Amino acid sequence: MSMLETTAPLTGAETLTRRERVVLAELAExxxxxxxxxxxFVTRNTVKSQVxxxxxxxxxxxxxxxVSWAVAHGIR
Structure with a gap:
């Protein structure tokens, strides 16, 4: 069994980039x-893409x- 096969699948929170986490937190406002x-300091289209x-x-x-997901996962 390889190392990749023994690792648990990533959840949504673990796959989000730092910027996506920031955008997600901002959505709660x-x-x-x-x-x-x-x-x-980005365009609206950039935010739409990140969302x-x-x-x-x-x-x-x-x-x-x-927003509910973010609260449940401690991002907000």
Whole structure:
């Protein structure tokens, strides 16, 4: 059995990049994507892309689900 076969599968929290964690935490605030982009010094489209990536990785499809997931996993 190889080392790869003995490791547990990654959960959504472990696969998120540092920036995705920041964006996920920002989603919990009552702000728009434009406001998040301004805070992070990136474009709104960059934030949209990062949000889509977060949703895909953690298996959610709405902002409220993402925020609930973040709270449950100690990200917020």
């Amino acid at each position: 009552d702000v728009t994507l434009e406001e998040i982009a301004t805070r992070l 889509r990536s977060v949703y895909r990785k953690i298996g959610v499809s709405t902002r409220s689900e993402a």
